[in-house]
Amino acid sequence: MTEKIDIVEMFLRDKLKEKEILRILEVPETHLNLYADKFGGRQILEKRYVVVRPKSASDVAKIFEVVKNFDYSVIPVGGATGALVSGGILPTKNKVVFIDTRSMNKILRFDPDSQTVTVQAGVKIAKLQAFLKVRGYWTPILPGSFRQATIGGAVCTNAISPFSTKYGRATSIVTALQIVFPNGKITEIGNKTSFDNSIMLKDFFLSSEGRLGILTEVTLKVYPFPESRKVAMFGFKNINSAISTIIELRNFGIQPETLMILEKERVIYEALQNVSLNSELNYAIFIFVSYSGSKGFVASLLNHTISLVKKRKGVKLPDKIAKNYWKNLTKGYALPVMRDVSNEELRVANLRYNSVRIGIPLHKLPIFLSYERKIRAKLDMLVYVGTSSYILLPQADSLCVSGCLIDDSSKIAVEQFKTWERKLLQKAKRIGGSLCAATGLGSMYNEFAVTEFGDSLESFNLIKRTLDPWKILK
Numbered sequence: 001m002t003e004k005i006d007i008v009e010m011f012l013r014d015k016l017k018e019k020e021i022l023r024i025l026e027v028p029e030t031h032l033n034l035y036a037d038k039f040g041g042r043q044i045l046e047k048r049y050v051v052v053r054p055k056s057a058s059d060v061a062k063i064f065e066v067v068k069n070f071d072y073s074v075i076p077v078g079g080a081t082g083a084l085v086s087g088g089i090l091p092t093k094n095k096v097v098f099i100d101t102r103s104m105n106k107i108l109r110f111d112p113d114s115q116t117v118t119v120q121a122g123v124k125i126a127k128l129q130a131f132l133k134v135r136g137y138w139t140p141i142l143p144g145s146f147r148q149a150t151i152g153g154a155v156c157t158n159a160i161s162p163f164s165t166k167y168g169r170a171t172s173i174v175t176a177l178q179i180v181f182p183n184g185k186i187t188e189i190g191n192k193t194s195f196d197n198s199i200m201l202k203d204f205f206l207s208s209e210g211r212l213g214i215l216t217e218v219t220l221k222v223y224p225f226p227e228s229r230k231v232a233m234f235g236f237k238n239i240n241s242a243i244s245t246i247i248e249l250r251n252f253g254i255q256p257e258t259l260m261i262l263e264k265e266r267v268i269y270e271a272l273q274n275v276s277l278n279s280e281l282n283y284a285i286f287i288f289v290s291y292s293g294s295k296g297f298v299a300s301l302l303n304h305t306i307s308l309v310k311k312r313k314g315v316k317l318p319d320k321i322a323k324n325y326w327k328n329l330t331k332g333y334a335l336p337v338m339r340d341v342s343n344e345e346l347r348v349a350n351l352r353y354n355s356v357r358i359g360i361p362l363h364k365l366p367i368f369l370s371y372e373r374k375i376r377a378k379l380d381m382l383v384y385v386g387t388s389s390y391i392l393l394p395q396a397d398s399l400c401v402s403g404c405l406i407d408d409s410s411k412i413a414v415e416q417f418k419t420w421e422r423k424l425l426q427k428a429k430r431i432g433g434s435l436c437a438a439t440g441l442g443s444m445y446n447e448f449a450v451t452e453f454g455d456s457l458e459s460f461n462l463i464k465r466t467l468d469p470w471k472i473l474k
């Protein structure tokens, strides 16, 4: 029996090459295996869809030209690493054309004078970092998913990276974009500097998660590799001492490239491979820092930090622990490595990881963490693996990533996770925070859109209706 060919697919075949049209969306196996599926995303992803792999902006324009004549939606997808995390790319109906950007994978221009590189949006972050490395450069965009995630996916979710403390997020690193709008118009915004006064139009698209247009090219800042980089981890008896140390560090004028606050569970979970447990773990909360620059300057920054830590009765942990943590943070796919539970044991127990990602002012972190403990006490099927907080300086804002392992084949466990997540998101909003502050407000978080955006949702919808009157994009 010949397989029924979708009408949209027939028209697309007319415009694009045969091999650019597929029926299966490729999602990295690692994510399907490691991530707990809270919303039935795996089943949705197994269905057959029309998947198109354009090679250029003009191919994307041709796709819009076809799709706008039918009752179909278009969903852009990069590395598909957001799928089970935020649900950014999950369709809500069957009539969907996925624009899989991974064939737009060319590095177009490297310009050391302006310290920029221009790439097609489907270039994987790992590929770009490797290209830059042999030229003595790097870029601070490095989410944990960087081996599979694309530059386009990372910038339009405004991804967080360990280097965001100093270099900020995509909005501070990206200088120009090429976008294809649903009417087929190919538009360039920005230039090669971080000065952009075009009513900050670029930033508007940098967190749009594919709702307003498809990014086809991205220009971003690159930096020469530093002469020296040093990491360190410090233990504190309580969260307030850790926060005071950070504020003092900031007021002193010290700017780490990476600064994180970690709960003890996170240290056990991510930094203790091949290190024996010892008295350092009597501490409740940990600060992790990384400094880069000239050798002498980095050494003096570290010495200043140690003296500020001592003032608050903190201790420096053995270097091996800090180095383990750094390796996990920057090598990709750190999860889920636990000291006492091997990956194999996790698989047998059917435990998978998922997290809640919330932006809150640093001073509110103690309230948030104690609330988290209170609500979790009633949820016995969650294996808590701790909260790690990325700190932005000088703003003193924190992005909390609170993680759990759950058996996602158990309805009760999944419901408990959702209850935990919902309560944390509501609490975050009450203390001035932002929901799903990294990875975007994907389709799994639709119910929170009104809470997050309030009245501004109406303005956004107005803009969306103007750019996408056919309602093609999600």
Ligand SMILES: Cc1cc2nc3c(=O)[nH]c(=O)nc-3n(C[C@H](O)[C@H](O)[C@H](O)COP(=O)(O)OP(=O)(O)OC[C@H]3O[C@@H](n4cnc5c(N)ncnc54)[C@H](O)[C@@H]3O)c2cc1C
Binding pocket: 031, 075, 076, 077, 078, 079, 080, 081, 082, 083, 085, 088, 089, 101, 121, 122, 142, 143, 144, 145, 148, 149, 150, 151, 152, 153, 154, 155, 156, 157, 158, 159, 160, 161, 209, 210, 211, 213, 214, 215, 216, 333, 334, 438, 439, 440, 442
């Ligand atoms: C193991 C793991 C670790 C992670 N670590 C981090 C982390 O450290 N920091 C972080 O912020 N996130 C993290 N994430 C979440 C996610 O990987 C990131 O948001 C990532 O940057 C998404 O890139 P992607 O190419 O996979 O995008 P996708 O998942 O394919 O897409 C994400 C969203 O962007 C849209 N989109 C993709 N490409 C385009 C385009 N060219 N034009 C318009 N819209 C587009 C999609 O429609 C979707 O809404 C992690 C995920 C995993 C699985």
